[in-house]
Amino acid sequence: MTPPAIAPARPKTAPAPSPEAILLEALAAAGEALTYAIVAHDLDAIVAATRDAELLMARMAREDAAVSRVAAGHSPEEFDDLRQPPDPAVLLLGARIGAIARRNALLLEQAWATDAALLRVLATAARAEMDAARGSGYAQPSLDAQPAGWLDRSA
Numbered sequence: 001m002t003p004p005a006i007a008p009a010r011p012k013t014a015p016a017p018s019p020e021a022i023l024l025e026a027l028a029a030a031g032e033a034l035t036y037a038i039v040a041h042d043l044d045a046i047v048a049a050t051r052d053a054e055l056l057m058a059r060m061a062r063e064d065a066a067v068s069r070v071a072a073g074h075s076p077e078e079f080d081d082l083r084q085p086p087d088p089a090v091l092l093l094g095a096r097i098g099a100i101a102r103r104n105a106l107l108l109e110q111a112w113a114t115d116a117a118l119l120r121v122l123a124t125a126a127r128a129e130m131d132a133a134r135g136s137g138y139a140q141p142s143l144d145a146q147p148a149g150w151l152d153r154s155a
Contacts, residue, residue, distance in 0.1 A: 017089060019063070024093035027056045031100035038107045 017025070030053040037045030
C-alpha cells in the first residue's frame with residue numbers, strides 16, 4: 001500500500017504593505033540618500049535628496065488632511081471604529097526614520113564644525129601672511145584686538 005500523497009506546502013505570501021508604509025519607506029530611502037550625499041560631500045545629491053524628502057512630506061500631509069476630512073464627518077465613536085491599530089511595519093519605519101534623521105543631524109553638525117575650523121585656520125593664515133607682508137611681525141598687539149585664530153561661531 002502506498003502512503004497518501006502529501007500536498008505541497010504553499011508558500012506564505014506577505015500581506016501587501018499599507019500606503020503609509022510605502023510612503024514611509026520612500027522617506028527612509030530619501031534619508032539614506034541624504035546620508036550618502038553628506039558623506040560624499042555631493043551638493044547636487046544633497047539638494048535632490050532634500051527635495052525628494054520634502055515632496056514626500058507634502059504628499060503625506062495631503063493624505064493626512066484627506067483622512068481628517070473623512071473623519072470630520074463622523075462622530076467620535078464612529079471615528080474610533082474607523083481607526084485601525086497601528087501597523088507594526090509602520091512603527092518600525094517611524095523608528096528607522098528617526099534614527100536616520102538623528103544620524104544626518106549629527107553628520108551635518110560635524111560638517112559645520114569642520115567648516116568653521118577650516119575658516120578659523122584660513123583666517124589665521126591670512127592674518128599671519130598679512131602681518132608678515134607688512135613687516136609688522138614685531139608690532140605690539142592692541143588690547144582690543146582679537147586673537148588671530150578667533151572667529152565668531154556665526155561665521
